[in-house]
Amino acid sequence: MHLVPIDDPDDARLADYTRLTDVVLRRRTEPADGLYIAESTRVLQRALTAGHRPRSVLLQERWLPEIAPLLEPFDVPVYVGDGPVLEAVTGFVMHRGALASMHRPPLRPVAEVLEGARRVVVIEDVVDHTNVGAIFRSCAGLGADAVLVTPRCADPLYRRSVRVSMGAVLQVPWTRLADWPEGAGELHAAGFEIAALALADGAVELGEYAASAPERVALLLGTEGDGLSAAALSGADRVVTVPMAHGVDSLNVAAASAVALWALRVP
8 A cells, every 4th residue: 555645635646536426437447347335444344355346445543553464465555634625525533444435346256145945035125225234234233144135225335335234245245136126037947945034815924934934944034115026026935924913014224124134043
């Protein structure tokens, strides 16, 4: 790494942090696979542990002793400035250590992500980045082996998703399905039973299902408002519901993912 002092928030070298939205970062053609932003020392460490490559880092000098050892293997610029300059660059007080502009890794094939997995989560069309990040955190903490997201699902590497997940999106193997609900065939081919978490006639209660769950389960989660699509429900092998009390019909999708993964955890 090499240190680059900055005192001008309009410095063109800081474009990754000031002028590119998450959408534009993702679609950049140079580098070919786009970029994402890792926010905080912990998230940066998890990104590097996952084999992701930094493009640059932005931080206050006081964070250098903590960040420098992580960046020793990389020949990247580390932009260093004082608090007011960095706040002008980012629009917020940077109290989590650093921001890093990271190269996006290529998406892995579905078959590769599913290899050896026993518990998989499929996120259908969830567009709230906070919920996506929270689901990934549940997956990491409660033992899901992989995550698949549908074509219209929010980007797990969006800055808010990464932050809410505490970097879990960088720990849990995941990829995006090219087609949905046609992609359910790849799960069946890999030996997974698809269990749709939904309110529906004939649904089995989660505890009952978990008591005799098959070896390989793909837990299917739907969007916040309308739930799972009719096509997804028709392609599922089982429909499972979380029993509720006091007239509440359902949980937030991220909370429901945690409850279901706890019940379906593999000893």
